[in-house]
Amino acid sequence: MKLYDYSRSSAAYRVRIALNLKGLAYDSIPISLLDSAQLGEDYRALNPTGLVPSLAIDDQGRGEGIITQSLAIIEYLDECYPESPLLPAAxxxxxxxxxxxxxxxxxxxxxxxxxxxxxxxxxxxxxxxxxxxxxxxxxxxxxxxxxxxxxxxxxxxxxxxxxxxxxxxxxxxxxxxxxxxxxxxxxxxxxxxxxxxxxxxxxxxxxxxxxxxxxx
Amino acid sequence: MKLYDYSRSSAAYRVRIALNLKGLAYDSIPISLLDSAQLGEDYRALNPTGLVPSLAIDDQGRGEGIITQSLAIIEYLDECYPESPLLPAAxxxxxxxxxxxxxxxxxxxxxxxxxxxxxxxxxxxxxxxxxxxxxxxxxxxxxxxxxxxxxxxxxxxxxxxxxxxxxxxxxxxxxxxxxxxxxxxxxxxxxxxxxxxxxxxxxxxxxxxxxxxxxx
Missing domain, CATH: 1.20.1050.10 (Glutathione S-transferase Yfyf (Class Pi); Chain A, domain 2)
Structure with missing residues (x-):
């Protein structure tokens, strides 16, 4: 997994915590908000909103693609990796x-x-x-x-x-x-x-x- | 179910659509944003954020309580009433x-x-x-x-x-x-x-x- 990430983006910070709680390794690709890299063509081709973070999934079992929006990413991780659940059961x-x-x-x-x-x-x-x-x-x-x-x-x-x-x-x-x-x-x-x-x-x-x- | 509701609140509008798509009957309790009723003591006792909507659940099987935040309410409805799913399966x-x-x-x-x-x-x-x-x-x-x-x-x-x-x-x-x-x-x-x-x-x-x- 690749996380399009920025240190002080608090939405990215959320996803980093979730990945760590799940024990999942990932590559962090920095998208500097201070340089407005999130608004560049390259990043917008991945995520048209120009917002950080995005998670690139490449998993033969689960398909490949880009997931955007920190809460959607975290719900995805919780559904695919049910150990150490991030939501209660009821x-x-x-x-x-x-x-x-x-x-x-x-x-x-x-x-x-x-x-x-x-x-x-x-x-x-x-x-x-x-x-x-x-x-x-x-x-x-x-x-x-x-x-x-x-x-x-x-x-x-x-x-x-x-x-x-x-x-x-x-x-x-x-x-x-x-x-x-x-x-x-x-x-x-x-x-x-x-x-x-x-x-x-x-x-x-x-x-x-x-x-x-x-x-x- | 009781929905603390306001006609032009778009978060409440979302929940009304979801309840209708699920075919669930509910009582609509108006909380007038124009009168700032959402900031009154009565409503804040139910929902300390003073935001609309809230859904009151009273179901012997699933417990009773207040659910706040439109997306949390809709995810709850989708989990409890799986017919006409509001999210895909994968x-x-x-x-x-x-x-x-x-x-x-x-x-x-x-x-x-x-x-x-x-x-x-x-x-x-x-x-x-x-x-x-x-x-x-x-x-x-x-x-x-x-x-x-x-x-x-x-x-x-x-x-x-x-x-x-x-x-x-x-x-x-x-x-x-x-x-x-x-x-x-x-x-x-x-x-x-x-x-x-x-x-x-x-x-x-x-x-x-x-x-x-x-x-x-």
């Missing part, structure tokens, strides 16, 4: 785990990714302060309910004793929150889950700082 | 369908929903013209690649001869695009798929204009 529990993941993937991350921040400071001519207020606003809107929902339990991970899809989305989001200097003291349950995750090698090896130098 | 095909759905649910919709538009005109003090440019920008960023990806086939629906998860996300997004007067002529494949969908009663009955009057 439908209602699966729905709850997916909902927590989607709260990050739909309600926080899309508002704060690089292309949106560029639009704010470019087309809309906003200053750094307004950009940072925007960033913090959507983070707080999203992390507040997550903290409340997850405070109902004290398991090491979001949905029990093993890491799964919700944790895979949470950890890169908290990494971004720190980069943008959000005060995380109102979220003790989320940071406790983050600590449990970051004790695992699967999470540590996926961290942006641990990616190959050419990721920039 | 993992790679499932991944492609999910990716198309996520392109709408993560890359377009979150940038253009009501709370974001309110932030643009409220906190950021933008005018109508800048708000509409923002809206159209993210629509075009998302619909362009979708048109390209889906033009590789001429099946009635996005992923074959039966409607599924990608169509369920596409149709409400095109409804929104029309409301905001985006020119849809560059997207003939998408509007052809929309037409196929809207020939089906499951889609027609889910349309915002067909919801009970108290939805406002």
């Amino acid at each position: 439908p209602l529990a699966r729905a709850r785990t997916r909902a927590l993941a989607l709260q990050v993937a739909c309600d926080i991350h899309p508002l704060n990714n690089l292309r949106v921040l560029k639009y704010l400071t470019g087309e809309l001519g906003l200053g750094e302060e307004q950009k940072n207020s925007w960033y913090h606003h959507w983070l707080k809107q999203g992390l507040g309910p997550l903290e409340q929902q997850l405070s109902g339990s004290d398991t090491p991970f979001s949905c029990g004793d093993t890491p799964g899809l919700a944790d895979i989305c949470l950890v890169p989001q908290l990494y971004n929150a720190r980069r943008f200097e959000l005060d995380l003291t109102p979220y003790p349950r989320l940071t406790a889950i983050e600590q449990s995750c970051n004790r695992l090698e699967a999470f540590r090896l996926a961290h942006p700082d641990r990616q190959p130098a050419q990721h920039g | 993992p790679l095909a499932r991944a492609r369908t999910r990716a198309l759905a996520l392109q709408v649910a993560c890359d377009i919709h979150p940038l253009n929903n009501l709370r974001v538009l309110k932030y643009l005109t409220g906190e950021l003090g933008l005018g109508e013209e800048q708000k509409n440019s923002w809206y159209h920008h993210w629509l075009k960023q998302g619909l362009g690649p979708l048109e390209q990806q889906l033009s590789g086939s001429d099946t009635p629906f996005s992923c074959g001869d039966t409607p599924g998860l990608a169509d369920i996300c596409l149709v409400p997004q095109l409804y929104n695009a029309r409301r905001f007067e985006l020119d849809l002529t560059p997207y003939p494949r998408l509007t052809a798929i929309e037409q196929s969908c809207n020939r089906l009663e499951a889609f027609r009955l889910a349309h915002p204009d067909r919801q009970p009057a108290q939805h406002g």
